[in-house]
Amino acid sequence: MTLKIGVIGTGAIGEDHIRRCMQALSGAEIVAVTDVNLDRAREVAEKYAPRAKVPADGEALIALPEVEAVIVTSWGGTHARYVLEAIRHRKYVFCEKPLATTAEDCLKIVEAEAAHGKRLVQVGFMRPYDSGYRALKALIDKGEIGEVLMIHAAHRNQRVGANYKTDMGITDTLVHELDVFRWMLGDDYVSAQVIFPRRSGKAMEHMRDPQIVLLETKKGIRIDVEIFVNCQYGYDIKCAVVGELGEASLPMPPAVELRKSAALSTEIMTDWKERFIAAYDVEVQDFINGVRAGALNGATSWDGYCASVAADACVRAQETGQIEKIEMTPRPALYGG
Ligand code: NAI
Ligand code: ISE
Numbered sequence: 001m002t003l004k005i006g007v008i009g010t011g012a013i014g015e016d017h018i019r020r021c022m023q024a025l026s027g028a029e030i031v032a033v034t035d036v037n038l039d040r041a042r043e044v045a046e047k048y049a050p051r052a053k054v055p056a057d058g059e060a061l062i063a064l065p066e067v068e069a070v071i072v073t074s075w076g077g078t079h080a081r082y083v084l085e086a087i088r089h090r091k092y093v094f095c096e097k098p099l100a101t102t103a104e105d106c107l108k109i110v111e112a113e114a115a116h117g118k119r120l121v122q123v124g125f126m127r128p129y130d131s132g133y134r135a136l137k138a139l140i141d142k143g144e145i146g147e148v149l150m151i152h153a154a155h156r157n158q159r160v161g162a163n164y165k166t167d168m169g170i171t172d173t174l175v176h177e178l179d180v181f182r183w184m185l186g187d188d189y190v191s192a193q194v195i196f197p198r199r200s201g202k203a204m205e206h207m208r209d210p211q212i213v214l215l216e217t218k219k220g221i222r223i224d225v226e227i228f229v230n231c232q233y234g235y236d237i238k239c240a241v242v243g244e245l246g247e248a249s250l251p252m253p254p255a256v257e258l259r260k261s262a263a264l265s266t267e268i269m270t271d272w273k274e275r276f277i278a279a280y281d282v283e284v285q286d287f288i289n290g291v292r293a294g295a296l297n298g299a300t301s302w303d304g305y306c307a308s309v310a311a312d313a314c315v316r317a318q319e320t321g322q323i324e325k326i327e328m329t330p331r332p333a334l335y336g337g
Helices: 012-024 038-048 058-063 076-088 103-116 131-141 168-185 277-293 301-320
Strands: 003-008 028-034 069-072 092-096 121-124 148-156 189-195 211-217 222-228 236-243 247-249 257-260 263-266
Touching (some): 003 012, 003 058, 012 038, 012 069, 012 277, 028 038, 028 058, 058 069, 069 076, 069 277, 076 092, 076 121, 092 277, 103 301, 121 277, 121 301, 131 168, 131 247, 148 168, 168 189, 168 211, 168 222, 168 301, 189 301, 211 301
Parallel strands (some): 003 069, 069 092, 148 222
Antiparallel strands (some): 189 211, 236 247, 257 263
16 A cells, blocks of 8 residues: 655755655555745645645644654644644654754653554654665675774765754764764763864855764774865765775765866765755655554664764764763664663
8 A cells, every 4th residue: 555645844955855756665655745935835735746735834744644654844843733643643754863852852752652552653863764875884794894982974065054043963963974874883872072173265154164073982982073064066975984904985975077178087976965965865764654554663762762862972972062961762563771
């Protein structure tokens, strides 16, 4: 049976997930879409899902009897309310990152899902579905570089919009690293510090960019992540894992090597949509398959909560300049606690 999905938020990634469900993936159909900007919702529906209903708001969409699963791709601050509503209706929900903008709201979701007794929520952390990160994790798990000691990483965006603020370097951008390193290392964070190097003149007046985040895990692994969201030249994700026996690095996406005019060059992508296109496809297909099988696989509400607790500590560290502790509540049994 085809899974009938409703989508809340038809902006950049909402439109992209609607397109992939209708054109690239199998086993699902978009039957309803909505957005605070209803004209935008109608426009996207017409383009990719002309038979989809356009209810007045997210709550109305979740309540539609034909909607079997929900995709939440509205702004981060609105996620918690829709995810909690979907849980209340006992409907599966794929929520783009972040699960919620505060750890407190993430915990409400964890508690609501744990009270239901079965996973209903998958968080849109797509990097664990990226073939490069998967290969890196497989190599670490095989012990090829011995015990992991350090990670040096960078998350660079070509530029960001006018609404982007310094703390979003953590809550919107670093949050991907916060999730993927927990997954890759099977470890949790214990502390965070943030350092600001010389400010780029290409950043907006109100922003401090770049920034360097220093994380420490329970096992004592030290991680440094450069967040540079106005780097100008492209979208560039780097990750080098240093172990006792060697170093393993995230592969660059394949690109043609061009030899021309006495130069050797390869193109660098410029946005996340293109860089992680295959990972998003595999991730959303896994959600569809998981709902149809009655068992979700991707990032859990607990993973969303852990990323949020770590993000909160990093934002505190931006303000205090100090090393901030990262402490979680006990993990509920539903998530292996
Ligand atoms: P966007 O601004 O392009 O789109 C968001 C849409 O949600 C807008 O059309 C807006 O009108 C709508 N919206 C806002 N509040 C709403 C509400 N209460 N109810 C219904 N619709 C509402 O933003 P974008 O880039 O698509 O991001 C959306 C979410 O996806 C964010 O949480 C963002 O962090 C996440 N995201 C994840 C990415 C990833 O790599 N996994 C990449 C880009 C975004
Ligand atoms: C955006 O929301 C994403 O999630 C992208 O993957 C990330 O690279 C970017 O910094 C965020 O703004």
